[in-house]
Amino acid sequence: MKDSLLKEISSYQKQDTTRVNLLVDYCIANIFTGDTLALKYAQEAFQLAKKLKFKNGETAALNCLGNYYYQQAIYDKAIVYYIKALRLAEQEKNYRNIIIGKSNLASLYTRTNQQQKALQEFKEADAILMKMGAGLSQNRAAILTNMGAAYSSLGDHKQAVIYHQKVLSICERLQISYGIALSKGNIGEELNYLGKHQEALTYLTSSIAVAKENGFTKLLGNSYKSIGQAYLKLNQLENAVKYLKEALQIAKQDNDQNTLLKINKTLLEVYEKQGDFKNAYQSTLAYMAVNDSIYGKEKQQIIADVNAKYETEKKEATIRNLNQKQKIAQLQSAKKNIYIYSIIGAFLAIAAIAYFLFSRYQIKQKNELLKTQLAEAEKLLIAEKKVTESELKALKSQMNPHFIFNALNSIQEQFMYGDKLKANEQLSNFTYLTRQILEVSGKKSISLSTEVELLTKYLELENMRFQQDFLYKLNVEEHIDDDYLKIPPMLIQPLVENSIKHGLMHKTGAKILEVDFRLSEDENCILCTVTDNGIGREASAQIKAVQHESFSTKAIAQRLQLLNPTRTLDEVFSYTDLKDEKGLTAGTKVEMKLPLIFSI
Structure with missing residues (x-):
């Protein structure tokens, strides 16, 4: 053919x-x-x-x-x-x-x-x-x-x-x-x-x-x-x-x-099940390359812009059509009124004029209502655009190239100089973590248990970079059903990464990180607290280690504010500089309120 x-x-x-x-x-x-x-x-x-x-x-x-x-x-x-x-x-x-x-x-x-x-x-x-x-x-x-x-x-x-x-x-x-x-x-x-x-x-x-x-x-x-x-x-x-x-x-x-x-x-899932981590990693890279090609930020933005323009043009065409019908109605009414004037007389002419003016008032009111509805639709499009951009920023901070390089470098060192069994286990952790993050990246919510599991895998990988002096603990309040409660994904890991990079990495001696999850008093949100005994924000700023933190925390703060439109930013996200009994820096505590989504 x-x-x-x-x-x-x-x-x-x-x-x-x-x-x-x-x-x-x-x-x-x-x-x-x-x-x-x-x-x-x-x-x-x-x-x-x-x-x-x-x-x-x-x-x-x-x-x-x-x-x-x-x-x-x-x-x-x-x-x-x-x-x-x-x-x-x-x-x-x-x-x-x-x-x-x-x-x-x-x-x-x-x-x-x-x-x-x-x-x-x-x-x-x-x-x-x-x-x-x-x-x-x-x-x-x-x-x-x-x-x-x-x-x-x-x-x-x-x-x-x-x-x-x-x-x-x-x-x-x-x-x-x-x-x-x-x-x-x-x-x-x-x-x-x-x-x-x-x-x-x-x-x-x-x-x-x-x-x-x-x-x-x-x-x-x-x-x-x-x-x-x-x-x-x-x-x-x-x-x-x-x-x-x-x-x-x-x-x-x-x-x-x-x-x-x-x-x-x-293929990533099959190779992971077979224990073929080399091919699993190659499939992960191929998946990410195709995913970026199809759903890149710039392409998504162009699609959103073109679609918004089309919807706006449809609304404008509807308004023009209504105006044309209204003008036709006005002309027909005027013609009818002229005919009535010639038969009935001046009294009905005055009544017709009053009716004509009232009709014009009604048309004007309808046009104002249509303009208001169009403005509200445009505001909604802008809000959706902001939510999308903040989610993309959160995804970038979730799995940045610097972390991938450090994790793979640490695993390579284990293969060359350390415990190969442990290295193989960590490679499996890395493959699992990569796949899980790819799966949750497009979701509006995940279970609290899934979030805790992802954080645990991430911390196990980060632990390889320390010399047996790094301790971490994840606590979930006893009466919380972590499989039932759901929260927005990709909000906590960047904060944990900040604590490690800018607080604990530069500290000598024991390094302790603790993440706590508990219900708020009104049971409408989860309170997540990330506490470390690092060098504190002031010392971190002095050695110019805050550049990465400013990106991730800004993205998280923006997204939290979008998720909690009725609260101020201070009510949903805060930093506290910890001091010991002598007034010396004892670490940093970050607390944020995550909106709850109850699974059915």
């Missing part, structure tokens, strides 16, 4: 709408191949359609450009083209293109962890499709597939299975082989999440058979990945590695960044 389309494009050189459609058809047929020629043809189709004022072709070309960058996981560029295509479709009131635009935009929201926005767009697209009488169609199968993916991202895997089974039913009735292979692979993936691994293998094996029979090589990578995950859970590690490596090869060939991310994360 690819060759035949290329031949048609090459032989048809007339610059008209037929050529635009041929270029778009090639892009659609090669959407999953990563073919750079598809990008070139999409750009040519857009320019020609714009020149011809061929709006339908212009919209299709914009969607093709978005699809190319979406498949390459360059989401900041993809969203620009998707929103331009959707805006043009809405202006033309082309419901078919509106459905396509909303589906594309929702798929991108799913990939960038904005599932609620994705579901809203999918539901609006599905409602338009059902209104058009296309309940049993390939387009609806595509929308339901994406809705299943959105529910999966939200953790509702049972609902995801229901939607993918609806897709399978539609595709079997319409005999769409690609949809059958895709939906079976998706059902298998969701069954893995539900712990039904044997049942998952049945669907995944069937998906691979259909894909191979019809040459759908693009689908094989994700199915092999899911089979590898199933074998991991069934503790058949050799089979898991085999299928994951096959998936890795296909994902690299297709430059499927999203699948590469999942494969490397799963």
